[in-house]
Amino acid sequence: MTDLLVAPSILASDFGKLDKEIQMLNESEADWVHCDIMDGRFVPNISFGIPVLKAVKKVSKKPLDVHLMIVEPEKYITAFRDAGADILTVHVEAVSHLDRTVHAIKEAGMKVGLALNPATSVHSIQYVLSEIDLVLLMTVNPGFGGQSFIPYVNNKIKMVREWADRYNPALRIEVDGGINKETSVEVVKAGADTLVAGSYVFKADNPFEPISYLKGLSRLV
DSSP states (O other): OOOOOOEEEESSGGGGGHHHHHHHHHHOOOOOOEEEEEBSSSSSSBBBOHHHHHHHHHOOSSSSEEEESSGGGGHHHHHHHTTSSSSSEGGGGGGEEEEEEHHHHHHTOOOEEEEEOOSOGGGGGGGGGGOEEEEESSSSOTOOOOOOOOOOOOHHHHHHHHHHHHOOOTOOEEEEESSSHHHHHHHHHHOOOEEEHHHHTTTTSSSSSHHHHHHHHHHHH
């Protein structure tokens, strides 16, 4: 299978020592730094915005995987690019003109991802699948960290993997929510190749260990 990528979510980090948390990721086997941007409208929580993202970019040696959980994300594409986003993922539920937004992100020079909430059909991305770099399948309802994994999303992962193998072999399938030692095995078996983990990494006594475990899953599954 494609090499697994690990993208720890800094939403679960200690913001009082965010620079040290990012330095830890720099020294780890993590591939990307996952940044969850929430506006309190699309999801029932507010996280952080562009100033924090700029600060993370100054410290991070890893690409910034920016996940927008906001309404009208198309208005902020260049702002997030200028703040340091390398991958920009928007929710299909928050975008009125999906094809236009996909191409606007590409034209801004970023890799483009599309995110789907647990109950959103994968058919909503069927016609743009060949145009994007990443599909992010939420395995919890977005808005808060530390939630429990929703098992039926595994079926969605399998379906997107079948489509990707046929129409866009380079497509990365990312999962976010409730990822830990057990659920990570499930999603990788289903076809995911990019794992977002928050609490599992940042609440560990030694965060390097869960990151290494996730990186090694491709040899175990």
